[in-house]
Amino acid sequence: MMNEFDKEYWEDQWVSGTSRRLPVNPYLTAETAHLPVGAALDAGCGTGTEALWLAEQGWDVTAADISATALAEARARPAAAEVGERIDWVETDLSRWEPARTWDLVVTNYAHAQIGQLAFYRRIASWVAPGGTLLIVGHLHAHDHDVHHGHDHPEAATVTLEGITNLFSTPEWRIESAFEHTRTVNPGGSSVQLRDVIVRVHRVI
Numbered sequence: 001m002m003n004e005f006d007k008e009y010w011e012d013q014w015v016s017g018t019s020r021r022l023p024v025n026p027y028l029t030a031e032t033a034h035l036p037v038g039a040a041l042d043a044g045c046g047t048g049t050e051a052l053w054l055a056e057q058g059w060d061v062t063a064a065d066i067s068a069t070a071l072a073e074a075r076a077r078p079a080a081a082e083v084g085e086r087i088d089w090v091e092t093d094l095s096r097w098e099p100a101r102t103w104d105l106v107v108t109n110y111a112h113a114q115i116g117q118l119a120f121y122r123r124i125a126s127w128v129a130p131g132g133t134l135l136i137v138g139h140l141h142a143h144d145h146d147v148h149h150g151h152d153h154p155e156a157a158t159v160t161l162e163g164i165t166n167l168f169s170t171p172e173w174r175i176e177s178a179f180e181h182t183r184t185v186n187p188g189g190s191s192v193q194l195r196d197v198i199v200r201v202h203r204v205i
Contacts, residue, residue: 004114004156005091007066014047014069021046021073024053025109031177031200032057035133038104038149043094043124044111048074048087048126053084062103064090095120095131102129109137122167128203133176136164140180140195154193164199174202 008180011072028050037058042051047070051063065071071089074080080087106128113120121136128134141158165178177200184193 005114010067011069014067015134021049022187024049025137026107027054027198029108031135032105035105040105040107041103041127043106043108045074046070048077048080050107050109051087052077052079052083055086059086061087062090064092064094064097066093094124095193099127103129104129104132107135110139112157116156118167119165121164125167130203130205132203134201136199140197140198143196159197161197163195168201172203172205174204176200176202
């Protein structure tokens with residue numbers, strides 16, 4: 001099932017300022033701290049916050065996003081000049097992209113694609129090298145009783161913990177972290193509550 005999250009949608013989001021820059025995702029820092037550095041893919045990198053952080057830790061990063069506007073802002077950030085040699089910025093539609101390689105670490109933070117969340121996660125999982133790691137941070141699907149609390153998202157942009165973990169129930173994968181969490185961020189000075197789902201898996205073979 002195709003959703004609205006095409007190139008035009010994301011350009012509108014970034015041009016209008018609806019998608020705001022946040023500090024580096026705390027789940028990324030916590031869930032990758034123990035990993036040896038190597039090659040990483042930030043799938044849906046936006047304005048590059050997580051990609052830049054990974055590069056600062058020593059990772060060689062491919063930072064991919066569908067929005068030319070977001071990537072232009074990412075490249076213009078002061079930190080990008082300091083670690084530019086470690087980052088390859090790629091403008092692409094991840095629901096159609098066919099990279100000719102894999103990565104030791106693939107991360108995605110709140111990225112939405114036209115093909116749907118679970119299909120998107122399944123797709124980027126195929127780009128993890130054997131022995132590598134996939135880290136997914138997504139918007140938790142709200143139940144009816146709490147839909148009016150926190151920061152609401154289109155249903156097509158949300159997912160359940162069970163939905164993600166079911167993707168990795170085969171011997172090829174080992175689930176190492178899987179949990180839900182609520183946190184408060186302050187983009188533009190306004191307080192917003194995020195309901196998150198976090199899954200980290202290791203590709204065994």
